[in-house]
Amino acid sequence: MSLDQPSPKVKSADRVLDIFELYSGDKDSYTLTEIAKSLNMPASSTYQLLQNMLSRGYLESDSTGKNFRLGYKLFEIRVQHRKSTSLTAEFFHIAGKMAEQLKEVILLGVRSEDKVVYIAEKQIAQPFRFSTSLGSVLPLHASASGKILLSRLPEEEIDALYPKKKLKTFTSKTISTVDALKEELAKVREEQIAYNYGESVEGVHCMGGPIYDMEGNVVASVSVSIPAIRITDELWENTRFWIKKACTEISNKVYLQN
Known part of the structure; x- marks a missing residue:
């Protein structure tokens, strides 16, 4: 592959980065629905990504389990x-x-x-x-x-x-x-x-x-x-x-x- 060619994207990795970049805005927490809608992602795949990020400590949820914010790992x-x-x-x-x-x-x-x-x-x-x-x-x-x-x-x-x-x-x-x-x-x-x-x-x-x-x-x-x-x-x-x-x-x- 030529150095001049763009690197291929890994779709799931790209979506994780999109989720992180949401938190550079005004809000410090989002619901599953808000994340999926903001990033134009299916709710089912958004849910799976959020669960993976939760299990690794990159996100954390509130007591209701419905709101997500940046976690301790970062x-x-x-x-x-x-x-x-x-x-x-x-x-x-x-x-x-x-x-x-x-x-x-x-x-x-x-x-x-x-x-x-x-x-x-x-x-x-x-x-x-x-x-x-x-x-x-x-x-x-x-x-x-x-x-x-x-x-x-x-x-x-x-x-x-x-x-x-x-x-x-x-x-x-x-x-x-x-x-x-x-x-x-x-x-x-x-x-x-x-x-x-x-x-x-x-x-x-x-x-x-x-x-x-x-x-x-x-x-x-x-x-x-x-x-x-x-x-x-x-x-x-x-x-x-x-x-x-x-x-x-x-x-x-x-x-x-x-």
């Missing part, structure tokens, strides 16, 4: 890709020092829609610790890193993220309204530190800080998660010191020196 691939970048390299460089001093879990998070995705972590050997896994996600409004990632967004973008004004709660301490979230974000912008006092996981507190790019946008967050029973005033202050140090160093080395 985030895993994204995580593996980001492992090789200078952002994660610089994170691991300073996270090692932080873990030695704080003896707590250090996390690096980035935003994906209304979630924070943890793309790197430095674990410690404490018997009781906050446990996560690479590629795991938490809601922005209920996590310290998430509040950091929201803190520089325009108000209209926050309203677009949460059009219903009510926020999903995970514990009795989770922020439950957009108005309360905006009040919290004003404090985060002023202090450049965000807190999570058991808002996503009971008994686990977290502190996060911002990593900035050259334009002053928040592109990532470094956070430390600590079981509440281990927190002392000294540990909390040391955590704040190390987060600010880490965020400054990573911002400077990755973004501001390029």
